[in-house]
Amino acid sequence: MDIVVALMQGIAVALEPMNLGLAILGVVVGLFVGAMPGLGSVNGVAILLPFTFVIQSMTGSPTSPMIFLAAIYYGAMYGGAISSITLGIPGASTAVATTFDGRPLALKGQADKALVTAAVASFAGGTISNILFTAFAPPLASVALKFGDPEIFALMLLAFATFIGLGGDDIPKTIFSICLGLVLATVGFDIVSGEPRLIFFEMTGFMNGIRFLVLAIGVYGIAEMLWTIHSTRSGDTGMAQVDVSARRIWQNIKEFPEAWRGTLIGSALGFFVGILPAAGATPGSLMSYGVAKMTSRKPETYGKGSIDGVAAPESANNSASTGAMLPMMTLGIPGSPTTAVLLAGMVIWGLQPGPLLFSEQPDFVWPLVGSFYISNVIALLVNLAFIPLFLWMLRMPFTILAPIIFVLSLVGVYAAYQNMFDVGLMVMVGLAAFFLRVLDYPLAPAVLAIVLGPIAEPKLRQSLLFSDGDFTIFLTRPIAGPITVIALVLLLLPLFKLIRNKLRKPAAVAD
Amino acid sequence: MTVTRRSFGALAGAALALATFSGGALAADGFSPSKPIDFVIMAGKGGGADKMARLMQSIIEQEGLADRPVVPTNKSGGSGAEALVHMNGVNDPDHTIMVTLNSFFTTPLRQPGLGVDIMDFAPVARMAEDTFLLWVHKDEGIDSFDAFLGEAKARGNKWVMGGTGKNAEDNIITDFLNANYGLDIKYIPYKGGGEVAKQVAGRQITSSVNNPSEALGFFESGDLIPLVAFTDERLPMFPDVPTLKEVGGDFSYFMQRAVVGAPGMSDAAQAYYSDLFAKVYESAAWQDYKAKKSLMGDLMAGDALKAYWTTQRDRHEGILRASGAIN
Numbered sequence: 001m002d003i004v005v006a007l008m009q010g011i012a013v014a015l016e017p018m019n020l021g022l023a024i025l026g027v028v029v030g031l032f033v034g035a036m037p038g039l040g041s042v043n044g045v046a047i048l049l050p051f052t053f054v055i056q057s058m059t060g061s062p063t064s065p066m067i068f069l070a071a072i073y074y075g076a077m078y079g080g081a082i083s084s085i086t087l088g089i090p091g092a093s094t095a096v097a098t099t100f101d102g103r104p105l106a107l108k109g110q111a112d113k114a115l116v117t118a119a120v121a122s123f124a125g126g127t128i129s130n131i132l133f134t135a136f137a138p139p140l141a142s143v144a145l146k147f148g149d150p151e152i153f154a155l156m157l158l159a160f161a162t163f164i165g166l167g168g169d170d171i172p173k174t175i176f177s178i179c180l181g182l183v184l185a186t187v188g189f190d191i192v193s194g195e196p197r198l199i200f201f202e203m204t205g206f207m208n209g210i211r212f213l214v215l216a217i218g219v220y221g222i223a224e225m226l227w228t229i230h231s232t233r234s235g236d237t238g239m240a241q242v243d244v245s246a247r248r249i250w251q252n253i254k255e256f257p258e259a260w261r262g263t264l265i266g267s268a269l270g271f272f273v274g275i276l277p278a279a280g281a282t283p284g285s286l287m288s289y290g291v292a293k294m295t296s297r298k299p300e301t302y303g304k305g306s307i308d309g310v311a312a313p314e315s316a317n318n319s320a321s322t323g324a325m326l327p328m329m330t331l332g333i334p335g336s337p338t339t340a341v342l343l344a345g346m347v348i349w350g351l352q353p354g355p356l357l358f359s360e361q362p363d364f365v366w367p368l369v370g371s372f373y374i375s376n377v378i379a380l381l382v383n384l385a386f387i388p389l390f391l392w393m394l395r396m397p398f399t400i401l402a403p404i405i406f407v408l409s410l411v412g413v414y415a416a417y418q419n420m421f422d423v424g425l426m427v428m429v430g431l432a433a434f435f436l437r438v439l440d441y442p443l444a445p446a447v448l449a450i451v452l453g454p455i456a457e458p459k460l461r462q463s464l465l466f467s468d469g470d471f472t473i474f475l476t477r478p479i480a481g482p483i484t485v486i487a488l489v490l491l492l493l494p495l496f497k498l499i500r501n502k503l504r505k506p507a508a509v510a511d
Numbered sequence: 512m513t514v515t516r517r518s519f520g521a522l523a524g525a526a527l528a529l530a531t532f533s534g535g536a537l538a539a540d541g542f543s544p545s546k547p548i549d550f551v552i553m554a555g556k557g558g559g560a561d562k563m564a565r566l567m568q569s570i571i572e573q574e575g576l577a578d579r580p581v582v583p584t585n586k587s588g589g590s591g592a593e594a595l596v597h598m599n600g601v602n603d604p605d606h607t608i609m610v611t612l613n614s615f616f617t618t619p620l621r622q623p624g625l626g627v628d629i630m631d632f633a634p635v636a637r638m639a640e641d642t643f644l645l646w647v648h649k650d651e652g653i654d655s656f657d658a659f660l661g662e663a664k665a666r667g668n669k670w671v672m673g674g675t676g677k678n679a680e681d682n683i684i685t686d687f688l689n690a691n692y693g694l695d696i697k698y699i700p701y702k703g704g705g706e707v708a709k710q711v712a713g714r715q716i717t718s719s720v721n722n723p724s725e726a727l728g729f730f731e732s733g734d735l736i737p738l739v740a741f742t743d744e745r746l747p748m749f750p751d752v753p754t755l756k757e758v759g760g761d762f763s764y765f766m767q768r769a770v771v772g773a774p775g776m777s778d779a780a781q782a783y784y785s786d787l788f789a790k791v792y793e794s795a796a797w798q799d800y801k802a803k804k805s806l807m808g809d810l811m812a813g814d815a816l817k818a819y820w821t822t823q824r825d826r827h828e829g830i831l832r833a834s835g836a837i838n
Contacts, residue, residue, distance in 0.1 A: 049565075050572035050580065057573075145713030189593055192700055193677060195622075196592070207596055208586075332728040333709045344565035354728020458702070465699050466671065 007134055010366030014067060014374045018059060022068040023371055027379045030075020031386070035083050037217060037412035040092030041076030041321070042337040045069050049345055062349035063364050067371040069345060070325075073338055074126065074375045077281065077318045078383045081118035082390050085111060085310075087405055089221040089412070094281040094317040096216050096447060097289040101302060101309030103224075108305050111391055116252035117307055118314040119383040121263045125315030126376040128267040129274070129322035134369055138358055141330035144275050149462040150473050152276065154483035156456035157474075159283060161490035162290030163448050171494045173441050181449025184210045185457070192461045205421030212282075213416050214426045215450050219443050221409030222430020225402050227437050249387060262292045262308030263315045270316030274323020280336030283455065284320035285313035286448050294490075303444075322372060329357050329365070542779035544579040544606055551609040552585045553594040554675070559641065559704050559722045561585060563768060564610040566800055567638070570791050577787060587702065591618045595627045604773035605780040608635060613680045613766045616820070616827040620837055621678055629824065633772030633781040634816035636788035639801055640765035640808030642746060643684060644737040646726050647718045648711055656739040656758045659718075660692055668695045671716040673707040676700045678836050680766050681707075681720040683827075684741060686834045687762055711735060722766070723748060724804040748805045765808065767823065769816065785812045 013019065033044035052065030059065075080095030085102035098118060105114040132140075147155075160178065187198040188209025199206045266288040273284035292312035293302040302309045324336040332353040334340035346353050351361060358365055396404075413426045433443055467473035474484045550568060554560035568581045586594035591614035601607045609632075619627040645659065653659050663670040674681035677700055685698045699716065701707050704725035710716045712729045719726070723746070729735040737752045741764045745754060755762055770788050772781055791797055792810045800806070811819060831837045 046583070050569065053569060053573045145709065145715075148710065148713065148715035191676065191702060207593055327709075331709055331712070333705050340561070341565075344562055347562045348566050348569040352728055352731065355732035355734065356728070462699050462701070465697070468668075 003134060006362060006366045007370060010368070010370030011373060012370070013063070013367035014370035019064055019067050019367070019371065020374065022055065022064055023071040023375045024378055024382075026068045026071025027075035027078075027375055027382055030072035030077075031079040031082075031379070031382060033072065034076030034079025034095075035091045035390075036415075037083055037087075037089045037091055037221065037408050039412070039415055040080065040094065040338075041073045042341060043416070044072045044076055045338050045341045048072060049341060052345065053348075056349060061364075062346070062351055063367045065349065066342070066345065066364070066368050067375075069342055070368065070371060071375040071378070073321055073342070074318070074372075074379050075382075076338075077126075077321050078119060078122050078379045080317065081122070081310075081314050082115065083408075085114045085118065086390055087401070087408070088224050089405060089409060090216055093212055093216060093451070094285055094320075095313070096220070096282070096451075097285045097313030097316075098310060099220055100289060100313075100444060101304070101306045104303065104305035105307070105310065110305065112248060112387065113252050113255070113307070114310050115387050115390060116249055116384070117256060117259050117310050119380055119387075120253060120256045121259060121266065121311035121315040122318040122383075123376055123380040124263045125267040125270060125317070125319035126322060126379075127373070128315075129271040129319035130369070130372045130376065132271055133322050133326060133372070137326055137330060138355075140275055140326055141355065144327050144331065144333075146479060147276050148477075149459045149466065150477050150480040151483070153456055153459040153463055154474055154480040154487065155273075155276070156283075156452050156459065157487040158483055158490070159287045159290065159448070159452055160456075161487040162287060162294050163445055170440070170442070171498055174445050177436075177442050177445040178449045181215075181446035182453045184215065184446075185450045185453030191458050192465075203421070205419070205425065208417075208419075208422075209454070210425065210429075210450065211417060211422060212450055214413060214422050215429055216447055217409045217413055218426045218429030219433045219447060221405055221412070222427060223433035223437055223443070225405050226430070226434040228398070229402065230434075230438070249384060253384075259307045259311035261296070262288075262306075262311035265292045265295070266312040266315030267319045270319030271323040273316075274320030274336070275326045280324055281317040281320035282336075282451050284323075285317040286451060288312040288316035290448075318376075325372075329353055330355060542605065542777065542783045544577060544783075546603075546606055547579050548577065548581045549601070549603075549607045550581045550583045551594050551598060551607065552583055552587075553591040553609060553611050553614060554585070554587050554703060559724045560610055560612055560768070561703070562724065563638075563800075566796070567610070567770075567788070567791055570794050570796050571787070573796075574790070574794060576790050591615065592622055592625055595619065596625055598632070598771075598773045599625075599627050601773045604633075604775040605777055607773040607776075608784055609771050609773070611767065611769050611771055613823070613827070614676070615767070615769075615771070616824045617678050617683075617831060620824070620828055620831055628774075629820060630817065631774035633774075633776040633784075634813055634820070635770040635772050635781060635784045636792065637767055637769040637808065637811040637816050637819065638788065638792055638797070639768040639806035641722045641724070641768055642805055642807060643680065643720045643722060643741040643764055643766070644726070644746075644749065644752065645684075645718060645720055645739045645741075646708070646711055646730075646735045646737055648714050649734060649736050650714065651717065653738065654736065656753070656755075659738050660694070663688075663694050663696060663718075664692075666717075668697045670694070670718070671697045671699060673699055673701055673710045673716040673719050675702075675704055675707060678831065678834075680764065683830055683834070684720045684764055686830075687764075690834070691760065691762075708735065722804070724806075727804070742807070746805045747802075767808075767819075768806065769811075788812075 030044055033039045052068060055065045080092035081098045083089050083091035084095040084098040085106050088099055088103040090096040090099055102114045187206055190197050196207055269288045269291060270284040273287060289312050292308050293299050324339045327333045328339040328343050334343050343353060410423055413423050463473055475481050552561050552564045564583050568583055571577050571581050586597055598609055615629055619629055647653050653662055672685045682698055685696055688694055689696055704721050707719045708721050708726045708729055711719045712734045726735050737749055740746055740752050740754050742754050743763050772784060
């Protein structure tokens with residue numbers, strides 16, 4: 001097969017000392033960038049883009065700098081999980097879903113298991129999506145083109161549907177939480193009309209909208225810390241000590257197959273969401289978590305330390321990051337913010353991403369694809385080697401850890417947006433989220449809504465512009481129709497359950 | 512095991528402190544940046560403006576033209592309104608520059624409430640004028656502007672044009688076509704020119720008025736066909752594509768690709784950036800890009816650029832008034 005030969009040659013080029021060295025360097029940089037709250041792969045890639053011109057002038061080809069940037073991208077996807085698990089603050093937006101179960105596992109003294117699972121699931125997701133990418137990149141590009149506005153909206157609806165169950169059994173509170181997130185997502189400029197919306201007190205800061213990391217760090221940094229203080233009071237987080245040894249890590253690797261379901265769901269769904277322009281790794285990982293929970297036999301363990309709950313989002317964000325490379329390379333359309341920067345790099349290096357890239361630039365494409373495989377192996381090994389260091393952080397007493405988390409939350413938001421307004425807003429969000437938590441409102445659905453809302457809303461309105469306001473456009477199109485129907489059924493299921501429970505209750509309370 | 516998260520943070524803090532300190536020390540003769548230059552992009556990632564801005568950044572870095580790094584940030588909200596408001600309120604105008612499009616003229620006209628007067632901005636450099644062509648998918652079976660008019664008329668408002676925002680450049684051209692040829696084309700805004708080109712390539716919409724740089728990939732693969740150019744002369748890259756003037760229309764439209772300084776920028780800083788971007792303009796990489804992406808227009812700066820803005824603003828005011836967007 002031509003593809004296999006081309007790939008082997010590509011891997012051989014990627015293994016040349018220069019390229020291998022760059023891949024290792026990129027992975028390590030990415031790992032730390034990803035683990036720092038506020039800094040994600042997009043920051044790492046954007047900051048180091050100029051540096052790659054030096055590499056290009058040294059090697060004379062655009063392949064080596066691209067390998068370097070792609071390695072940062074992968075490394076960051078691995079790194080994001082680290083702070084999600086050990087500190088409970090998502091290291092990057094792509095790792096938000098990892099906190100849902102990673103943090104409870106750490107609190108149970110199984111941080112090592114969570115970290116190893118995250119690393120191995122990331123590797124599995126990356127590798128599965130690499131194989132899909134290698135085999136089907138050009139045909140999948142046309143699938144991405146088939147997804148117009150109604151299709152993307154239907155998919156977003158499906159994502160919301162899978163999350164109705166996320167908040168536990170209290171459906172009304174979950175719906176409230178989703179609505180809250182959706183309302184916050186509409187703050188700022190409206191792309192369709194070009195008018196500002198919900199600019200409270202005429203503060204210009206709201207014109208940028210309430211950004212995702214502001215909400216996520218507020219909820220998972222500030223509110224979570226306040227909650228821990230509130231619920232323990234003694235100053236003891238109840239975090240069990242973890243002893244680290246190579247044997248224990250090996251033991252965890254051997255137990256990884258327990259998480260096969262989450263890994264498989266995450267890898268497949270993540271890749272698919274990744275190839276759709278406009279989506280990217282963050283919705284991919286959140287959706288995978290939702291689907292893994294919904295289809296699980298033990299959904300009640302999710303959110304309390306399910307190993308599948310770590311494997312699904314982690315395999316998904318790696319899988320999606322490879323997926324997002326696909327529309328970037330074959331259509332010239334970035335599927336995620338990071339690939340937008342990579343795309344700019346390719347243009348600067350004189351390449352024309354587009355339908356002809358694979359046939360006209362094989363000397364660029366195949367070594368890069370080969371490096372995807374290599375970088376994944378490197379990222380796995382580096383990550384496993386660093387796990388003892390990450391676990392060491394958990395041994396810090398809470399009285400030291402809490403101020404660090406607080407500072408990291410402030411610095412993280414500032415680093416992401418360079419704007420004090422967003423820092424202040426994040427603290428307010430954190431306080432509000434704490435009170436909601438005390439009142440037993442689930443917050444994960446709000447976080448999901450603020451990720452998906454800004455994607456879903458323009459797609460809804462573009463679709464309706466298209467159909468002159470006719471909602472049946474979501475049902476009559478061949479791809480959008482089935483997705484919408486599934487989403488509606490899933491959305492209505494809990495309602496039926498609710499009604500059924502309400503009908504039963506009077507009988508139970510009668511005595 | 513020494514690099515903990517804590518020391519990492521401390522390191523970052525120290526670097527930050529260092530940057531703040533060195534901020535006080537200005538070069539004795541004239542202006543030179545004392546900290547990273549904030550390079551705002553008035554459009555989303557992956558579109559024409561974005562690629563161009565990152566190319567400028569890379570030329571500056573590659574040839575070592577500036578002492579401090581140039582850091583691009585995208586502010587795409589509300590047809591550039593987000594970027595304009597941001598520029599209007601920056602603390603440090605001497606270290607804030609922006610790449611602009613024509614929304615630089617239209618958005619303040621449409622939204623006087625923003626409190627933005629474009630004449631307050633520093634005229635650093637106009638790097639090029641971008642061109643527009645009308646694109647359709649090859650499977651529409653349309654090969655000329657006349658065929659397009661016939662088909663679009665027949666389909667009425669089922670003919671859908673994608674664009675980059677209400678009253679953006681492509682919306683103005685669409686309005687012109689509707690008003691002058693008795694068409695009823697429906698206009699749908701998307702996040703950037705790259706996404707619009709993709710929508711046409713996937714046949715989700717029927718046509719676009721993309722810049723050459725946005726549609727090039729799909730043009731080379733044969734998916735998209737240019738029908739007419741909204742320029743005064745035929746473009747060297749598309750020698751077979753007539754201009755609108757050749758097929759009987761009296762209309763041409765360009766988009767400025769200019770770099771502006773934030774309101775309140777000092778004259779010394781403006782001179783520094785004008786000089787910097789003149790060097791970028793002269794570079795082989797920029798000239799090559801200009802040729803490859805069918806950009807027109809020469810370098811323009813200072814008062815000449817301000818005069819150009821005045822004419823452009825008046826022209827856009829007329830266009831918006833005619834289309835009923837403002838009154």
